[in-house]
Amino acid sequence: MGRNRAIKAFDPRTSGQSLDLFTATDTRAPVIVELLKSPWIVRASELVPAVSGLAGKRREYEIEVVWDPSRGAPRSFTAEGRRHAVDAVVQSWAVERAWWDPRRRLSRRCYRVLTRGGLYDLAYDRIADRWLLVGIVD
């Protein structure tokens, strides 16, 4: 059964969350995004204890991000010389920790984005005014 148990057990006939999960035909992205957003799916990345805005594999290095003001989200980013176009923003969250301690302080706005290469967690560090890649989920 594995982790798909929840999906299989889900009865679309009852009034649950209305999702366009099985009706989307134009691209894969909306389906994947909805799947990733779905509350009943436990993501692998969350099996790693999520502290300090990190998720999934713990990698953290500076990247360049092209911002899309109309969407209010990254359009693409360049990591290790390779450019990734953002297909969809799966989720975004904010982190504000230990503001009273300059050594531990963390102030970030994080975006989990879907690209062709996989799912990435990007974070804008408000203190250092720079973009970081903080996690690669798959």
Add this chain to the structure above:
Amino acid sequence: MTAFVHLHVHSHFSFMDGAASPGALLARAAAYGMGALALTDHQGLYGAIRFYRTALEAGIKPIVGAEVVVEAAGLEAAESIEGDLPPDLRLALSPPVGFGRAAGAGFHLTLLAKDVTGYRNLCRLLARTHVRTGDDPSVVTLADLEQCSEGLIGLSGCPCGEAGAAVLAGLGWRGERALRRLSRCFAPGDFYVELMHLMTPDSPRYVSALVALAERCGLPVVATNNVHYAERAHFRLHDVLASAGARTSLPGPYERSNAELFLKPAGEMRRLFADVPQACDATLEIAERCTLDLGLGSFHFPSADVPKGETAYSVLSKAAWHGLEQRYRPVTPEAVRRLQYELGVIQDLGFPEYFLTVKDIVDFAKRENIRCSGRGSAGDSIVTYVLGITDADPIAHDLLFERFLNPERRQMPDIDVDFDSRRRDEVIAYIYDRFGHDHVAMVATVNTMTARSAVRTAAKALGYSPDEVNSFSRYLPWVSSHRLPEVLATYPECRDHPLLKPEHALVVELATELDHTPMHLGTHLGGFIITREPIETWMPLQWAAKGVVVSQYDKDDIEALGLVKMDILGLRTHSAISDTVRMARERVGEDAVPEPFELPHDDPRVYATIAAADTVGMFQLESSGQRNLALRLKERDFEDIIAAISLFRPGPLEAEMIVPFIRRRHGLEPVIVPHPAMGEILRSSYGVIVYQEQVLQVAQAVAGFTLAEADSLRRAMTKGRSREAMEAIRVHFVERACGLGVERAVAEEVFRQLEGFAAYGFCKAHAACFAVVSYAAAWLKTYYPAEFAAAILNNEPMGFYSPRLVLDDVRRHNIDVLPPHINASSAEFTVERDGGAVRVGLGSLLDMTSRLLKVMEAERSVRPFADLVDFLKRTRAEEPAARSLIRVGALDGLGVTDAGRPPTRDEMLALLPELKAVIARQGVAGDDTLLIAPARARGPVDTGHVSGWTPAMRLSAELECLGLAITAHPLSLARADLERRGVTWAHDLPAREDRARIRVCGVRERAQTPRTRSGKRTCFLTMEDPTGLIDVVVFEDALNRYGDVIVKNRAYLVEGVLQNNCERGIALIADRIEPYTVRDEGRQLVRLRRGVGAGPLGPTLGGAGAEEIDEAKEAAREVPA
């Protein structure tokens, strides 16, 4: 649709769990163009009225609500307690912030009032919950919620709501059950599932799960943001407050992972809920449905006792005419005219019931012989005078009714009455009985943060130790915390303050931002709300820490609602006057002492006492500034007392009225007025506009205003008007005056003077009401000084001075101060030797118990105590109390030791523990002689005194145990040393020349830094030496050098230039201050710990006359140092 309305918003009235004022939230909402905003503070409507009013002013629709704690709805009755459930079925309860103990006892629920019915139901629900639960946590029951839900909209709450908590715990079934149960409490369509996307990794899951539950239950959803601060940047304050509120250090009880609880713009909220747009649309729909109108601006009076066939007006006017006959003998046509006019106005404005309510209470007090007196502008009315509410004749003192009740402005009258503070509770009990417990509540006050409390809050949250927190707040002056950086940088007493260290900069930064944040609800000193309908339909109620039911609204809110607020103030002077009269009558006979409030105000001896500045203990006339003024004013009649009370006030001081007043009174400068009518009106104040009533009279006489118009003019001039508004008032005034044939230049000059003084004048009626009490006190002090002093000491804390100084004042009047003694002292100070001596009472002795006091009196009435053993056996005195009694000499001279002399205090102290042990073993039966080995104590240190102690030791013990110096004034022990140092004594100061350079020494009595016109900081230091009081003025440059010496010490040597002239009185302008350690001739230290103050400089008014600062400073500069 792109709009959005925030429906779950906390202001700082969610005590310690909100960082924004209602005003700041509204300003932000207005900036975002939001048409409505809700306020939903924790468990109450503390900020609701001011929010409502500010919102209406800002053109935003106010939605009033609250976030309450409700009992679990998703459990069956059998499993109703969370703790009884298996651990995996329990939900996380909210942290203890903002809700007190209710926090962990239920789940959050947001309630919004749709209309007045909803508002009243919300008040009732909150009042019932808070009042009924008493000591238990205030948790709303589902039954109450069902009963009171009409007109209310319910939102299912934040993640601490039951549905939210269930979703987070993965217990969807429980969330569903809770939603179904809660929705049944509300009318169909009035319950919404509240969605919050708080930008945490969990948020999308939280939102979609709740959406699913809502759909399953068929309930609408609504989006909120659980706003706790107006802007993102203020999240730090919220963290600090929540931590301090939960008594933990950061990150605090919520451990919030981000800073997203701010008032977000509509676009951002819509983006967050892009998947569920109907949740955002619902906010608009709810805002549309909420149409609360509180109908501010109308008045609601309690029901007066009106017999059948009468009206409130007829009862009032009958009582008033009857009173007129009593007060005016003979009744004058002027009094009749005036009463007729006032009754007419009161009737026109619809206030007869209010007057009857006040009269009812005052009549009760008079029936029960509870001393009382009205104060404030109510003294301007002949109605209050003839009803016996006030005691100053408004006709004789030129008091104007329009200053009290302006027929042009329908404003709630405010009659404040002072009652004998010891018997105030009887008056309060009567009010509850008379109007009903459901119709009376006390007014609340909101206690807000000052610099000290803000520093303590921030430091505690940041995890500093209690010692560090104390060291941060110590020596900080009483200022607003927004001034903290400036104060730390510039105030001399903050030199070397630990907060100046860079590592503590965050404490200062946070404390500065916490300025005026409400901390908790307090109880108003004497404000009562009395309503006709049950009070819980008007406002939420709760228990105050004092054990009384208090409204959640403060006095301004009550006034806005148009409800009657009565100030039942306790005045200790009334208690002291009553006590003095009682003691004097006991000594000289019942008929020999007249009622002091009914005395004619014409006794020259009384005025001589005041003019000699012998005013310690006298109501309103005793402060150092008043004594200084008395020496210059030389009061001769009752008008002078009124003038003195009025002149030494912030307004007149700021307008520098005293100098011209004094100079003109003594003929040093001519009285010049621009218009002859002003000469007549201002005759009593030598052409200076001192009283507000005079402003009205001048406007009437010069420009032909009616008194009502003139009062409106005065109010307009008093409030901070713009230059344009003032110009319009000026043109109007001048035109009217010119129309009456006054020359334009004259009219302009009259207006200039009115403009200069209108804002600073003092209400003469208020001063006149006080003057009646002052005169009574002065009369008693003149004729019964021992009784007066004993009464003052028995009613401490009161007045301006410490008990130690009052006792020193007794000694200076050649009245003996008798030490406390177990065979002579009672709990209170008493008068002995036919008024020639005051015996110190034991009531305020360190560690004394009321049980011991009672037993002592009872046993002493059988026979006096023979010695320590006898005393301990018969009273079973507690050891600490017995120790204090021995140390202050209350057992001196009792008993005989083997050495053939009474035991010394050291011997008794050494013997005490053993005696107590032996007596405990023996029980009280029989008169067995105790055989105890002589205590091993040192012999008498001073063989000249029965106590065996030196004067310094005795004095230190007296100060520590009683806060009094009974043996002698502390400095009198160091007399030789001080004379060697060339010190001038206080009683020699009047004989020294103006501008002489002198040195004085004194112990600190008061140190104040009132506001000054120049904005500079000046300290008025009142010191006392064995011969009297010394006023010292420390200007800013000296204060910068010696401020820390003043703050950190209790006795000083001060050098400076004496100011001694009739214009400015006597004061020393200090230029050098050093601490003085008091030692007796044997070099033994006198410890001044209790009884002599130390610490920060007080902000209140006092000192030698703030108005002359600049001049005096110039004068001082001219003297060569």
